[in-house]
Amino acid sequence: MKNTIAERIADFLKNYPPFNLLTKKELKSISEEVEVLYLEKGKFIFNAESKPLAHFYIVNKGAVKLTMQEEEKQNIIDICDEGDIFGLRPLMVKENYILNAETNEESILYGIPLHVFKPLSEKNKNVKNYLITSFASNIKDTSIVEGRGNISSYIKKETNNDLFNLQNAKFTKKPITCEATTTVKEIAICMRDQQIGAMVVAKNKKPIGIITSKDLRNKVATGDFKIESKAQEIMSSPVITSTEEITIPEAHIAMLKHSASHICITKDGTPKSKLIGILSLHDLIVSLGNNPSVLIKEINRAKKSKHLRTIREKVDLLLKTYLEQELPFPHILNIISEINTVIISRSIELCLKKMDSPPPVKFTWLALGSQGRKEQLLMSDQDNALIFEDVPKTKFQETQEYFISLSIKVVKYLNTIGYEYCPADMMASNPKWCTSLTEWKKQFDDWIINPDGAGTLLSSIFFDYEYIYGEKDLTDKLGRSLFKTINEHKYFLSKLGKDVIDKPSPVGFFRQFIVETNGDHQEAFNIKIRALMPLIDAARILILSHNLKNSNNTLNRYKKLAELEPQNEDLYNSCARAFRTLLKFKTEQGILNNDSGKLINLESLSKTEKLKLKRAFKPIKEIQELLIIRFNLKQMM
Amino acid sequence: MKFPFFNFNKTQAPEFWKRYSEHFKSKEQRTIKETRFIVFDTETTGFDFKEDRILCIGATAIKDNKILIKDGLEVYLHQSVFKADTVKIHGILKSEKVKKVEEIEALIQFLDYIKDSVLVAHHAGFDIGIINRALKRHNLGKLKNDVLDTGILFKRSKHIVNIIDPNKKYTLDEIAQELKITPKDRHTAAGDAFITGLAFLKILPKLNKDGNMKYKDLFINPLNY
CATH class of the missing domain: 3.30.460.10 (Beta Polymerase, domain 2)
Structure with missing residues (x-):
């Protein structure tokens, strides 16, 4: 039977993970089983502690907030909007819900029955991987509280990550090797010609020893060994080995511990597997040089x-x-x-x-x-x-x-x-x-x-x-x-203020785009003009009105303003946070697209990113209102 | 083509009609929560009950406030009547490649599908009328189901002061717009049924503000629209 409605459901689902990872046939089989729910604002889909339902949900329209009761407080853990799924994990692990799910505005939800989804998710490797990673990363810090216009829950806790913690050390691939029987002379010639500081002695492609310039200096140049000696006589053995996942500090520590200048990178990290590269102290210094x-x-x-x-x-x-x-x-x-x-x-x-x-x-x-x-x-x-x-x-x-x-x-x-x-x-x-x-x-x-x-x-x-x-x-x-x-x-500042409030709030604008993702409005969103500039301009005007010049930076300006006007501290702080989020966002987009990042293609954003942006827009409106009152802009409007 | 049951009477009623009628014997009290609603729409060659024919029936079921996609019907009909000027509305060509069935087969499918559920349609009078007409052509009786019209329900859901013209007939597009339903697949029977279904879901809570609405309250028509 032709099923126009299921096709329409599939059309929606296919835009969002994990459904975008399904084959057409799989998507069809799911779409045909969907339930469509409409809920007014403030209705609960499920409550914490309750037994898992037969369905999990994807937001088709509207937004659903996931909350957690903690003593007296209702902490918002997440807000799901169009395309976000929720309520899946408890179903998969057959546990009771941990969170409450309540519609944050009127919403249309698609309920997807677990009994159809589960076999697919197990069969489809991509979906499986997606779910594993998202479950793993979704364990959020529940202590995060959301305040007014606060976007802090979307900024990861600022950890004192050592700059190099996560960086894998870069090593030389396919290193030059020699046999155990190669002579020292041949090795030295090769090292000179290739301009390398060490040579790995290999047997069946496995590292059995290493000869460095230091060995040549200390063992050969001193006369202890002749230049006709064999590699196996002077090599340092066994070699220090690691897998290619070694990070810079790990490599550094290993070298210090063994007072070695080289680490052999092998397939499984032991000397018993194939040699795939060599990591030298020099490589490490070069990596560190990027500071x-x-x-x-x-x-x-x-x-x-x-x-x-x-x-x-x-x-x-x-x-x-x-x-x-x-x-x-x-x-x-x-x-x-x-x-x-x-x-x-x-x-x-x-x-x-x-x-x-x-x-x-x-x-x-x-x-x-x-x-x-x-x-x-x-x-x-x-x-x-x-x-x-x-x-x-x-x-x-x-x-x-x-x-x-x-x-x-x-x-x-x-x-x-x-x-x-x-x-x-x-x-x-x-x-x-x-x-x-x-x-x-x-x-x-x-x-x-x-x-x-x-x-x-x-x-x-x-x-x-x-x-x-x-x-x-x-x-x-x-x-x-x-x-x-x-x-x-003084009129001048009012004039500047007027310019700021004349910039339309990005919220409405942005929302409209979200709704019309399928339409022709696939224009880019100018994050600089619509979101960053109002915050920057507002900060400038306010700081000028305090006769301060030495703080130019927008973040510093808001910090300073928060000090000067304790009564508006919350607002200024949220402006600073919003600014930080937006600028970071713009920068990330810029890196992604290799441009200044000011034009954002809404289509390319994930739901979380869109939501993050939307929340960062909140303080803009509030600061504009503050400007209206402060500089008496009503009469100019 | 003549069928033996064309001379319709109760004893000679065909099997499917008996099956259908059987459902209406129960006199049990209904609740909104447990009632199965069938939201449906027909695409036709035109608006004349006598001349025009059904080209397609699209339907979807609603139960406990949920549209159940699985419980749907989408059937295309073979018709000898073909009007070129309505093709641009419904988009169904005479030799469309979708699988088509004879009218009687479509009616059997429809009756088996709807059982005694409440039928919901936008401007239901037309859709019910054209189906009844088709039934009559096959010497069958009229539909026995309770019927709701989203056009009327929508008017009931609006506050009385907001009704400028009580005789206004809201088109499906108009109510979709007011209820913020994105119109998609308009003028396909199933697409319109789905939009009507969403509209029905959105209207119900507006009529049931105190949460005490009974099944029979669905059918009151206070303003006599």
């Missing part, structure tokens, strides 16, 4: 843009490792921004050397926008500016020309390294943004006193300036002037 302090040293030693480019690429790798290891996000931000700053300073230094003469007066190089806020993780555009000391009118043009030609060099240099040109030409090579302190003050004043559309946009970029190189005093002077004018023109 910030080593990178910064390298940057300061770099002489060519090519070197800096390689280093910058390593930074991306480092960032990836950090994210994978779930290091505390503010730390990642700090480290990466610091490295960026050093790269730029070094570039300016190198460009200054290329100039025919030293700078005529003192100057300072500023980073703007995200780099200025120290929030630039991935390579994005360069936004920068240059201030030079005031000079007599007659000297102005000449001085400006000097700094422009310097800036052109720097900007080009940075581009070679990998920082794209700013499409809006907000770079120090533009005469408008390469000028004297007095001119800068005038420009800033103009934006504040006459805020028009372009002015507020520019000011939002330029006011997040950060000193990078040169004379710090110039930036401080500019800062003082900035606040003086702002204090005299």
Whole structure:
């Protein structure tokens, strides 16, 4: 019988794990057995302690919250929305439910009978693996409490993971080997020609010993053995072995323990199996070399843009490792921004050397926008500016020309390294943004006193300036002037506030997309404009209203605001958390797609990711409301 | 083609009709929870009871607030009447490749399937009417089932002040929109039956706010729509 409805159910299921792992036939057999439930908000599907039902559920529409009763509190463990399954584990293990499942809004659920699903899940290896991993990873810390706009339950507890804990040591595959009867001379020649520090002595592809440069030095060069001696006479044996899963610290410890410089990697980790590689102390050092302090040293030693480019690429790798290891996000931000700053300073230094003469007066190089806020993780555009000391009118043009030609060099240099040109030409090579302190003050004043559309946009970029190189005093002077004018023109902050609240809340927008995943609205979601910018802008305005300039970073700004306004501490903290989540998200997306990450393809997101995003949007609305009251924006609306 | 039972009377009633009628002998009190509802829809060649024919019947069962996909029916009919102008609505071509059965076979399947369940359809009058007409063509009696119309139920679920025009007939699309049901597979009998089923599930709790609704309360029609 043709079954249109079952086909429709299958159409839905096939988008979500584990059903996406089923064959068409398997999916059909499940779809034909589905029960469709509609529940109003606040209805229970099952309660903790109750016996498992015959079905588990997938949310077709709406959302279901899973809660756990802990003493007086109802702790939300998870919120399942479209495509999430729940209530499966107790059925599989025949245990009573641990959680309560209650509809968080009106919902349509598909009930899938275990008796149909279970045999399939056992037969289909992919499904089985999926379930094992998801059950294993779903054991959540039940102490996590969700507060208002709190997204902390989705940020894994910040563990003090040693940076290298999870990283497997990189080793040399297919090492060169010799026989037990090979002569020392042949071995030495081979080691020289191949530029290797050690050779494994193998028998039937299994490692029986190892000869290192040290052996040649201590045993042969001393005259104890002749160069015609056989490998087996001088080799160190037995060898230290491991499987290829060895991590860097493990390898390090093994080497220290056996005072060995090499570990043989074998198939099963014992000397009795096939040799597949060799791991040297040198390999370890190279792996360790991918750390910030080593990178910064390298940057300061770099002489060519090519070197800096390689280093910058390593930074991306480092960032990836950090994210994978779930290091505390503010730390990642700090480290990466610091490295960026050093790269730029070094570039300016190198460009200054290329100039025919030293700078005529003192100057300072500023980073703007995200780099200025120290929030630039991935390579994005360069936004920068240059201030030079005031000079007599007659000297102005000449001085400006000097700094422009310097800036052109720097900007080009940075581009070679990998920082794209700013499409809006907000770079120090533009005469408008390469000028004297007095001119800068005038420009800033103009934006504040006459805020028009372009002015507020520019000011939002330029006011997040950060000193990078040169004379710090110039930036401080500019800062003082900035606040003086702002204090005299309070209207300006209201104008900025208005811009923030004019940005539509991403929540509704986003929801709409979720519903219409099957439609034509497969446009990308701009996480930068819709979600990050309102938080960044709000933080800037509020911090400016407190006459503070020295904290540029959005996270620091919210932290500072929480200190200054204890009554709004909760809100500011949730803004900081949301910001952290969103920026991290953007960064991860960027790494995934090899771009800045600001455009997110909603289709590619998992349900958890979508939900994580949605929750991070909550504080945006709240902070917008705070701005409305604080700056009296109602009347401007 | 003539069947011996065309001269219909009670003693000569065909086996399937007897089976069907048998279900209605019980006079047991029904509860909403335990009642099996059959939500169904027909695709036809048009809206004229006399001339037009059923092309497809799609149905799904609801019990205890759940649509049971397994307990469904989707049957396509051979018909000699074919109207090109309604093809664009139902999309069923004359020589469609789906398996088709004769009208009488479809009716037998339908009766065996619905038993004494409550029939639910959107603008049920039409669907019931066209099936009764088909039954009549085969010298059979009318459907004996209790019938609910989601069009009427929907109006009952709306607060009286929100009803601007009590005579308004809500289309399936309109109620789907108001109830936030994504219309999909519209104008296939099974697809419409499913949408009607979802609408029915969504309307019921609105009618049963205090949770005390009895089976017979389903059939009251206070405003006489």
